[in-house]
Amino acid sequence: MTERIYNFSAGPAVLPVPVLEEAQRDMLALPGVGMSVMEISHRSKTFDEIIGGAEQGLRALMGIPENYKVLFLQGGASLQFSMIPLNLLPEGGVADYVITGSWGKKALKEAKRAGEINVAANMEDSRYSRTPEQHELKLSPQAAYVHLTANETIEGVEWKDLPDVGDAPLVSDASSNILSRVEPVEKYALIYAGAQKNMGPSGLTVVIIRDDLLARAPSGLHTMLDYRTHVENDSLYNTPNTWGVYILNLVCKWLKAKGGIEGMQRENEAKAKLLYDAIDATDFYRGHAAPESRSLMNVTFRLPSEDLEKQFVREATAAGLDGLKGHRSVGGLRASIYNAFPREGVEALVEFMKEFERKNG
Numbered sequence: 379m380t381e382r383i384y385n386f387s388a389g390p391a392v393l394p395v396p397v398l399e400e401a402q403r404d405m406l407a408l409p410g411v412g413m414s415v416m417e418i419s420h421r422s423k424t425f426d427e428i429i430g431g432a433e434q435g436l437r438a439l440m441g442i443p444e445n446y447k448v449l450f451l452q453g454g455a456s457l458q459f460s461m462i463p464l465n466l467l468p469e470g471g472v473a474d475y476v477i478t479g480s481w482g483k484k485a486l487k488e489a490k491r492a493g494e495i496n497v498a499a500n501m502e503d504s505r506y507s508r509t510p511e512q513h514e515l516k517l518s519p520q521a522a523y524v525h526l527t528a529n530e531t532i533e534g535v536e537w538k539d540l541p542d543v544g545d546a547p548l549v550s551d552a553s554s555n556i557l558s559r560v561e562p563v564e565k566y567a568l569i570y571a572g573a574q575k576n577m578g579p580s581g582l583t584v585v586i587i588r589d590d591l592l593a594r595a596p597s598g599l600h601t602m603l604d605y606r607t608h609v610e611n612d613s614l615y616n617t618p619n620t621w622g623v624y625i626l627n628l629v630c631k632w633l634k635a636k637g638g639i640e641g642m643q644r645e646n647e648a649k650a651k652l653l654y655d656a657i658d659a660t661d662f663y664r665g666h667a668a669p670e671s672r673s674l675m676n677v678t679f680r681l682p683s684e685d686l687e688k689q690f691v692r693e694a695t696a697a698g699l700d701g702l703k704g705h706r707s708v709g710g711l712r713a714s715i716y717n718a719f720p721r722e723g724v725e726a727l728v729e730f731m732k733e734f735e736r737k738n739g
């Protein structure tokens with residue numbers, strides 16, 4: 379087998395090796411089926427079991443209550459930036475957006491096309507380095523919903539304690555931290571996530587939506603944009619990403635075997651601590667996110683100069699540590715250490731950081 383390197387990519391991102399191995403083993407023929415998952419009907423009994431397994435897997439892992447629907451959609455988290463306001467923001471209503479980074483800004487841009495939006499907080503002044511405190515939020519009295527980005531993948535800023543939004547439905551873009559830590563689904567009205575960070579391949583989007591929100595969509599909404607279409611057809615109105623759902627099902631089984639989300643959270647906290655401790659140990663490295671908002675998934679940091687950052691990326695890549703270049707909008711370095719990223723890879727990066735500083739500091 380060719381060697382696997384340490385893949386710090388922000389997304390599409392590293393997948394669990396046992397999942398890839400199982401997919402490889404069954405690539406030509408699913409056991410007892412004689413065809414690959416990509417060649418069977420999405421209306422076959424086999425696929426029924428796969429999509430049912432993925433839904434049950436998510437329900438069990440996250441403890442999703444009965445009164446929530448789980449949808450498997452396409453168009454990425456980015457299409458949800460539009461579907462959410464189109465379905466949930468009634469005419470004459472207002473929705474609140476809390477902007478803690480680049481993805482929140484993109485969500486805001488689409489929402490503004492659909493109706494009236496109140497920016498409850500925009501953390502741009504902090505260079506998107508932290509989530510706001512409760513007193514910094516200017517919430518609308520009758521918001522149709524409040525939208526936030528659970529983890530800003532580009533800046534590496536994650537909500538630790540949710541804001542108090544009263545009775546307003548809370549909508550969360552959890553693309554880059556879903557399944558990474560224990561969190562009661564009941565606190566949210568809608569959770570959505572593109573699969574390609576923590577759940578599987580790109581081209582699959584998971585939407586978890588509370589029943590009562592489904593009644594809100596205006597009649598006349600385009601069929602594919604209406605959540606009710608996908609609820610009524612069990613996500614099979616059109617052809618779903620069958621491969622993506624299949625991998626998600628395997629990822630859920632892998633997570634369960636690892637002790638579920640509780641076990642995963644412990645590992646994620648330990649991995650992130652190794653890296654943040656290395657950053658804090660010296661002045662050579664500077665973390666971007668404020669300590670209280672540091673992401674467990676995307677660790678962003680800077681070096682003393684851009685030249686050193688380029689050199690760091692170049693030498694790290696050569697050493698088998700791939701994908702560490704920060705997003706162009708923030709610069710610096712970003713180590714994405716999702717669920718499937720192995721602890722040994724974090725240890726290798728910490729060693730590399732020490733050595734790099736010793737030579738160049």
Ligand SMILES: *Cc1c(COP(=O)(O)O)cnc(C)c1O
Nearest residue numbers: 454455456481531551553554572
């Ligand atoms: C990656 C990402 C997106 C965009 O996801 P797509 O599936 O590419 O549309 C949106 N929000 C967050 C937080 C992300 O990390």
